[in-house]
Structure formats: structure tokens, C-alpha cells
Amino acid sequence: MDKIILACWDRDGTINVDEDDGFLGKDSNWRNKVELMPGIIEAMQKLQKQFPKLQHHIVTNQGGVAINSPGFEELTEQRVAEVNQEIIRRLNNEGIIIHSCQVCPYVDKEYVEQSKKKNRSIDPKYIKDNPPNRKPSSGMIFDIIKSRNLSVHNCCVIMFGDRLTDVETGVNAGGYGILIPSQKTHERGDIEKLAQRRKENSNFASKTLFAKDAKTAADEAIKLLSIFS
Numbered sequence: 001m002d003k004i005i006l007a008c009w010d011r012d013g014t015i016n017v018d019e020d021d022g023f024l025g026k027d028s029n030w031r032n033k034v035e036l037m038p039g040i041i042e043a044m045q046k047l048q049k050q051f052p053k054l055q056h057h058i059v060t061n062q063g064g065v066a067i068n069s070p071g072f073e074e075l076t077e078q079r080v081a082e083v084n085q086e087i088i089r090r091l092n093n094e095g096i097i098i099h100s101c102q103v104c105p106y107v108d109k110e111y112v113e114q115s116k117k118k119n120r121s122i123d124p125k126y127i128k129d130n131p132p133n134r135k136p137s138s139g140m141i142f143d144i145i146k147s148r149n150l151s152v153h154n155c156c157v158i159m160f161g162d163r164l165t166d167v168e169t170g171v172n173a174g175g176y177g178i179l180i181p182s183q184k185t186h187e188r189g190d191i192e193k194l195a196q197r198r199k200e201n202s203n204f205a206s207k208t209l210f211a212k213d214a215k216t217a218a219d220e221a222i223k224l225l226s227i228f229s
């Protein structure tokens, strides 16, 4: 089989250290806070080397853009784009090609409720009912597929991330999801939640994996993807 492999990577807590609780870029000194996760460079390099038809894409929810409260004035779509460019530049310096970066600034009602509890208000223009691009919905991955004139039949999607929603996004796109735990994964109980989902649903279990870190995630992905190449 000769499929294009779309390796889709969550950003905060997966590619870069999640310093600012998912709000990297909200402070003017954000550049000093950009730090890549341990092993991520080697993992991306290894996959790129192994599969000539593999494309790396960044797929990130950036709900912080929607927050309309003191301390968040600087976190605009423009700022998020600058942060992404900086992360991509650092990856490029290591020979890693990033084919695209997909961002979802839209939030759902649940996010609005959670924000209220933290005394944060939301700009109504970013609120949508079930935003199709907000992970765990797979709209951002389908945008990649469409914009490249691919189809779900001639590509294989694999989503890497530190949240259960990242893993679900990969499965929702008809592909696979690999959880790479960060500190936040443990705090949110996402390891237990993923284990539970896998126990309840054998199809979901066959499409998802746990990895210890980025390096093992790449090794697991290579095993999985070798079927397709």
C-alpha cells in the first residue's frame, strides 16, 4: 500500500513544554518560554526518515484567543501565529519539515462555562455550537486532507497528543491516536480515562495506544504504519 501518512501533532504539552497552561503567547516575553519537549525532535526526525511520504502537521486548539479578560489582551490569532512560526522555525532548524499548522480559536459552551468559573469572559464571536474544528472533532484534520486533494482512502492519519481529546481526534478522523503523557495528562486523569474508553470499546482500543514518551510514540507509530508502506 502506498498511502500518504499524516502525522498530526498537538502543540502545547506535546511539541513544546506547556509553560503557560495552554496560553503560550499571552505575555510579551513569550519567546523566552518556548521550549521543546524532551525527545520530540528525535521522534519527528525518526518518523520523517522512516517514511518518505509522511507529512508532519500541527493541530492545535487555541481557546485562549477567545478569552476576553485582563491578562489575555495580547493572546490574539496573530500572536498565536507568531508562536507557531517560532516553534516551526525551531523544528526546521533540526531538519524537520512541518507541512501545515492548523489552529482552532473557537470554543464551545462547555469552555465558556469552565471559563466563567475562573472569572474569565469569552468574546462571543469565538463561541460556536459544537465547533467542527475544535478537538476532539476532526475538522482540522479533514481540512488538511481537503486542502491537499487527498481522500480518507489514500492517507493514513495518526494523531499524537497529551490529552484524551487528541487521541479521540485521530480516531474521529478515521485514523489512530497515540497518547504521550505530559504533567497535565496526569493531573487531568486522562490516562485512566483513556484506559476506561479502551476497555469499553474494542474498536477504539485497536485504534489507540499509550506511549511513555515521544521516542516510544515514534517507535509505536513506526510499527503501526509499517503495514501501510
Ligand SMILES: [Mg+2]
Residues within 6 Å of the ligand: 010, 011, 012, 013, 014, 161, 162, 163
Ligand atoms: Mg496538549
